[in-house]
Amino acid sequence: MTARSEKGSSTRAVHGPEVREVVQTPLTPPVYRTSTFVFDSAQQAADVFAGREPGWSYSRTDNPTAQAFADAVAALEDPSGVAVGQPFASGMAAISSTLLALCSSGSHVVAPREVYGGTWSLLTRQLARFGVETTFVDATDLEAVRAALRPETTVLWAEVLANPTMTVADLPGLSVVARDAGVPFVVDATFASPVVCRPLEHGADLVVHSATKYLGGHSDVTGGVVVGAAALLERVRTVRLDLGGALAPEEAALLTRGLATLPLRMTRQCQTAIVVAAALQTHPRVVRVDHPGLTTHRDHALAGRLFTPGLYGAVVTVTPAGGRVAGMAFVDGLRLVKRATSLGGTVSKAVHVATTTHLQLDDASLAAAGIDPGAVRVSIGLEDVEDLVADLVQALDAL
Numbered sequence: 001m002t003a004r005s006e007k008g009s010s011t012r013a014v015h016g017p018e019v020r021e022v023v024q025t026p027l028t029p030p031v032y033r034t035s036t037f038v039f040d041s042a043q044q045a046a047d048v049f050a051g052r053e054p055g056w057s058y059s060r061t062d063n064p065t066a067q068a069f070a071d072a073v074a075a076l077e078d079p080s081g082v083a084v085g086q087p088f089a090s091g092m093a094a095i096s097s098t099l100l101a102l103c104s105s106g107s108h109v110v111a112p113r114e115v116y117g118g119t120w121s122l123l124t125r126q127l128a129r130f131g132v133e134t135t136f137v138d139a140t141d142l143e144a145v146r147a148a149l150r151p152e153t154t155v156l157w158a159e160v161l162a163n164p165t166m167t168v169a170d171l172p173g174l175s176v177v178a179r180d181a182g183v184p185f186v187v188d189a190t191f192a193s194p195v196v197c198r199p200l201e202h203g204a205d206l207v208v209h210s211a212t213k214y215l216g217g218h219s220d221v222t223g224g225v226v227v228g229a230a231a232l233l234e235r236v237r238t239v240r241l242d243l244g245g246a247l248a249p250e251e252a253a254l255l256t257r258g259l260a261t262l263p264l265r266m267t268r269q270c271q272t273a274i275v276v277a278a279a280l281q282t283h284p285r286v287v288r289v290d291h292p293g294l295t296t297h298r299d300h301a302l303a304g305r306l307f308t309p310g311l312y313g314a315v316v317t318v319t320p321a322g323g324r325v326a327g328m329a330f331v332d333g334l335r336l337v338k339r340a341t342s343l344g345g346t347v348s349k350a351v352h353v354a355t356t357t358h359l360q361l362d363d364a365s366l367a368a369a370g371i372d373p374g375a376v377r378v379s380i381g382l383e384d385v386e387d388l389v390a391d392l393v394q395a396l397d398a399l
């Protein structure tokens with residue numbers, strides 16, 4: 001066959017428009033929606049693959065748009081600029097890669113008994129099958145945490161704010177327990193975001209987030225991120241490459257856009273949450289409101305020491321009198337607040353805890369975890385506070 005000057009239609013379709021290098025800097029980070037990257041030479045490919053030259057090879061390994069998001073979160077968590085970040089497809093992709101990086105068969109994990117349901121499930125249903133044992137403790141009792149550690153413990157896990165009681169972790173105290181034992185201290189800061197609390201400043205080795213919640217902030221994307229020292233993060237990154245939980249570039253761009261308004265959103269949502277919590281606390285049908293901004297919350301003083309002044313998170317857990325039936329009726333009576341799980345978005349959402357996020361717990365286990373069977377978790381969004389209070393109060397009045 002002779003060489004052809006004109007390419008066939010399939011060749012032309014596949015090769016599409018020529019991708020030109022843009023030498024100007026765009027204002028916003030471009031979306032590198034590509035699974036792979038072109039090398040100038042076989043030698044450059046060899047050098048990038050071997051790590052001798054910086055560069056991008058394949059988007060499951062690393063993608064510039066995803067990395068830009070993780071870098072931006074690292075800069076929020078550590079203003080000194082030392083910590084680095086790694087992006088993930090979801091909070092659970094971040095958490096599973098972190099735990100697998102730190103555990104081997106025979107390892108032991110210490111985690112709070114209120115730990116997020118997905119993390120609990122990963123530890124008890126998956127990692128347990130591979131010989132990783134977990135002890136769930138009352139993490140507010142530092143002596144109990146210390147007593148739970150064993151020579152084979154490789155992770156101490158904490159959550160800044162526990163779901164749905166909004167229990168605050170004593171991060172400095174826990175970090176001392178971890179440091180004394182030489183155990184990495186990992187903190188899930190999803191409910192707080194770096195606007196409310198930066199765990200690295202309180203002794204955490206790694207911080208993990210479900211970016212699906214406040215970082216993204218618009219309920220339209222799932223993602224996760226891990227931040228910490230470069231050497232530890234490289235181990236976590238390696239697990240992501242092997243398990244495949246890479247953050248997609250389109251999702252990363254949405255998350256990066258969300259970060260720009262994170263301080264504004266989070267501040268407003270936290271301020272609204274305190275007003276809502278205070279307003280509902282005095283309602284005659286309400287037996288309990290859990291929010292650390294209230295002086296009646298057991299961790300109000302601790303939160304005051306660890307958190308940005310005046311900000312206590314934007315989740316308010318409201319318990320009407322009357323148990324499960326009343327909790328479900330309260331949720332059914334809402335008109336503005338959406339009946340939906342998750343948190344952190346612009347729109348306020350509510351779920352009846354015992355039948356959704358804590359479905360696996362019977363009443364005795366709920367009681368042990370300090371959760372009333374009627375508890376309703378409300379994630380405060382960006383609506384006017386008067387409208388939120390009015391909606392929640394009319395639903396309570398109707399009980």
Ligand SMILES: *Cc1c(COP(=O)(O)O)cnc(C)c1O
Nearest residue numbers: 090091092116118190210212223
């Ligand atoms: C939602 C959540 C996760 C899991 O994140 P996904 O993005 O849903 O995978 C982990 N930890 C906490 C505290 C969460 O709220």
